Amino acid sequence: MPELPEMETYKQLLAPRILHLPIEDVIVNRAKSINVEIDFFRQELLHHAIVSIERRAKHLLFTLDSGLVLLLHLMLGGSMFYGTHSPNRSAQVVLNFGEYSLFFIGLRLGYLHLHTSSEINRLLAKLGPEPLNAPFTIKQFLHIMQGRKSTLKATLVDQSVISGIGNCYSDEICFEAGLLPARKINTLNEEEQSRLFQAMRTLLLEAIHYGGYMDSPLYIGDHLTGQFDARCSVYDREGEPCVRCGNPLIKDQVSAKKCFYCLRCQH
DNA sequence: AGTTATACCCGGACGC
DNA sequence: TGCGTCCGGGTATAAC
Numbered sequence: 001m002p003e004l005p006e007m008e009t010y011k012q013l014l015a016p017r018i019l020h021l022p023i024e025d026v027i028v029n030r031a032k033s034i035n036v037e038i039d040f041f042r043q044e045l046l047h048h049a050i051v052s053i054e055r056r057a058k059h060l061l062f063t064l065d066s067g068l069v070l071l072l073h074l075m076l077g078g079s080m081f082y083g084t085h086s087p088n089r090s091a092q093v094v095l096n097f098g099e100y101s102l103f104f105i106g107l108r109l110g111y112l113h114l115h116t117s118s119e120i121n122r123l124l125a126k127l128g129p130e131p132l133n134a135p136f137t138i139k140q141f142l143h144i145m146q147g148r149k150s151t152l153k154a155t156l157v158d159q160s161v162i163s164g165i166g167n168c169y170s171d172e173i174c175f176e177a178g179l180l181p182a183r184k185i186n187t188l189n190e191e192e193q194s195r196l197f198q199a200m201r202t203l204l205l206e207a208i209h210y211g212g213y214m215d216s217p218l219y220i221g222d223h224l225t226g227q228f229d230a231r232c233s234v235y236d237r238e239g240e241p242c243v244r245c246g247n248p249l250i251k252d253q254v255s256a257k258k259c260f261y262c263l264r265c266q267h
Numbered sequence: 268a269g270t271t272a273t274a275c276c277c278g279g280a281c282g283c
Numbered sequence: 284t285g286c287g288t289c290c291g292g293g294t295a296t297a298a299c
Binding site: 032075076077089106107108109110147148149150154255256 | 268269270271275276277278
């Protein structure tokens with residue numbers, strides 16, 4: 001499922017392609033994917049343009065020239081494609097920009113909702129800090145971790161603690177930090193907490209650099225998206241040899257989440 | 268504050 | 284191959 005690095009990649013690849021282009025057609029094939037009447041949705045988008053794309057946690061925010069905002073969450077299995085035709089499955093929502101269209105695909109629990117900016121602020125108010133934003137320092141990280149009793153796994157994927165990390169990157173971060181996902185936060189010493197902070201930054205930055213781990217390209221000729229998959233160390237690699245020690249990787253359940261790790265390299 | 272359960276949704280994996 | 288069944292997984296919400 002798309003997490004912070006995947007959404008960041010979408011943002012970076014999409015912005016130079018669609019910003020300021022008038023939306024020439026809007027197709028909604030699945031009413032449940034949006035939050036307003038289809039006619040109203042079309043009316044507010046047709047002949048308008050997207051003037052900025054921002055990422056907040058796992059959401060993308062497309063701001064229109066009217067000030068209204070499209071809030072996208074891909075949840076599980078959602079993706080986007082920019083081209084002349086939908087790549088495989090039929091798209092739930094399509095925005096046409098003339099020659100090319102942006103296809104929103106696989107929106108099941110995912111959505112593309114239209115909101116005013118004040119609604120957006122209210123909806124996203126409970127999200128924790130962005131792990132890569134400049135103000136997020138080791139000091140703030142230690143403060144956030146202070147007194148927490150739950151597992152590393154549960155904490156990393158909790159969007160109200162730190163935003164944007166999901167099941168894949170939480171496992172990768174734990175591996176990078178040499179810490180077991182089942183460890184309780186309050187058992188981490190200061191050196192381990194520092195390692196966790198560094199691992200989180202390093203891993204997310206590297207994942208963004210390599211276009212995330214999801215494999216479907218945004219457009220024909222997109223060779224960036226998904227390159228990080230080859231660099232994932234543990235996620236979905238049950239039984240494969242650990243890249244560090246060769247021991248078979250373990251699949252487990254931690255805090256009700258599927259979870260992968262190396263028993264020899266993580267403590 | 269934490270944990271657990273439930274609903275949401277349907278493509279795809281699995282069983283026969 | 285084909286048809287039926289059921290699972291997964293992020294999030295919101297409720298209950299304990």
